[in-house]
Amino acid sequence: AQSVTQPDIHITVSEGASLELRCNYSYGATPYLFWYVQSPGQGLQLLLKYFSGDTLVQGIKGFEAEFKRSQSSFNLRKPSVHWSDAAEYFCAVDEYSSASKIIFGSGTRLSIRP
């Protein structure tokens, strides 16, 4: 079955440390890939997206993600986290690459240690 997997439910990192959130997908073709962030009680904000081209994508708030076709992964990274980065992060896939239905991963909750 087609799916999006975020293997880490909860991650805690120290402020200033680097961050990597994992995302794997299981689709035959290359879908459109997204990372969204959700603060408590709020909607989702798009951090970055990958449609095609350069496999290293730069997003807002200093985030980047790298698409690796061989590993079916789209991991999110940030070199130095800030306390304000504490939130829920969702990886998502547009399986038909047509701005249609998005499938969300289960999310990774990021906590920041002072």
Next chain:
Amino acid sequence: GAVVSQHPSWVICKSGTSVKIECRSLDFQATTMFWYRQFPKQSLMLMATSNEGSKATYEQGVEKDKFLINHASLTLSTLTVTSAHPEDSSFYICSASVGHSNQPQHFGDGTRLSIL
């Protein structure tokens, strides 16, 4: 740009009443709008997809008579939870898209619905 406004942000009502949630694209025309439901500490589950002027397409397991969706204009979609019961309490989020293949969905801030 690409702002989606959702209203109300929080609503509490008695069991048996109907509740309407609005989703507006403020600075773009949304050909397609999506409605999601999110349970505490869980991911978003797509409920339905609506295209302007057409009937909504509901995901499997979502009762279309329970969750009425209207997308009468390119900037407004509404979700009405009819005869709401406590089990309908949840966080509902809408998103909007211009419908082109290289444009992502833009999300509203969500509506927390509590049924007493």
